[in-house]
Amino acid sequence: YMPGPEEPEQAPLSPDYIPGPEHADDGDDEEESSEDEEDDEMDVEADEEEE
Secondary structure, eight states: OOOTTHHHHHHHHHHHHSOHHHHHHHHHHHHHHHHHHHHHHHHHHHHHHHO
16 A cells, blocks of 8 residues: 555546446547537637627
8 A cells, every 4th residue: 555646546547447337438428528518619719709
């Protein structure tokens, strides 16, 4: 248990990586989120320009 900084960094990745079905869903969700984020950014820019 000496690697303190390595333990906390791997801790959040371990539980998220253990759930196979959740990880696969997360991957699909991430792709959708990326598109949504791009749309959101465009929307924000358009909103700013419109204002």
